[in-house]
Amino acid sequence: MSIRTRLRSARQDPRRDRGSYALETAILAPAMISLLLLMIAFGRVIDADGAVDSAARAAARAASLERDAGTAQSAAQAAADRSLQGEGITCTASSVDIDTGGFSLDLGVDATVQATIACTANLSDIGLPGLPGAKTLTASWSSPIDTYRGRG
Template sequence: MRRDQRGNAAVEVVVLVPALMALVGLVVAGARVWSARATVDEAAHRAARTATVISDARTSAALGREAGLRNLADLSCRPSAVVVDATALSRPPGSPGEVTATASCTVALADLLLPGLPGRITITADAVSVADRYRGR
């Protein structure tokens, strides 16, 4: 006894296509967030490391911030910010010092059109670089 099978393929497509589109959207969102996390982490480390190679605290903070922002320029995230604290470099030679950097970036997810996803997510990373204790400051 054979039943009429016409229309079954259309029903299967209507059920499967949204599920597959949601799966693809989740993969794209995950890749976008993963890539942004790696780039923001790299920007924070680059900013801290760049700031430790300059002797002047004010100049090193500005150059570190610039290096971090340059690293974030490749990432399509707005707004992005890099904050460098290089006050430890103004201490006298022989005293320990650390430069800290914080990088943050807001990644847009609203264009993926998936229900339940936030419109954007902010990613933040911190890094610390130790300044050479015996170099001239």
């Protein structure tokens, strides 16, 4: 059989490819949708991780600007809350831990304030099987206290 005869017979029999597009779609669509949902989940985790890091930085900076440990704690908590709300991140559970031990050191001694923030980001609304329902993200940041500024 010549090539010309084979091409002619293939053109004349359109039933050979019937249903192949439906089969390809049925196989590829769930895989593509799962890949898209996985990309959305990773994007949300990366976005929330950056927001938690930014909130830890803001909390440490706000605490280091205060003169005593009590007001440093409240200023850091408020700064962390503002930062997370400004980024649009809603944590199902969050904690702000401020180490204000540097305020008890004498003047002239280098001291720092460290802020550690933990935020549990919700992933259950994505609905991808095998994906955890939540991920806890943690970030720490330290900020220096002015060496020669009065401390209470």
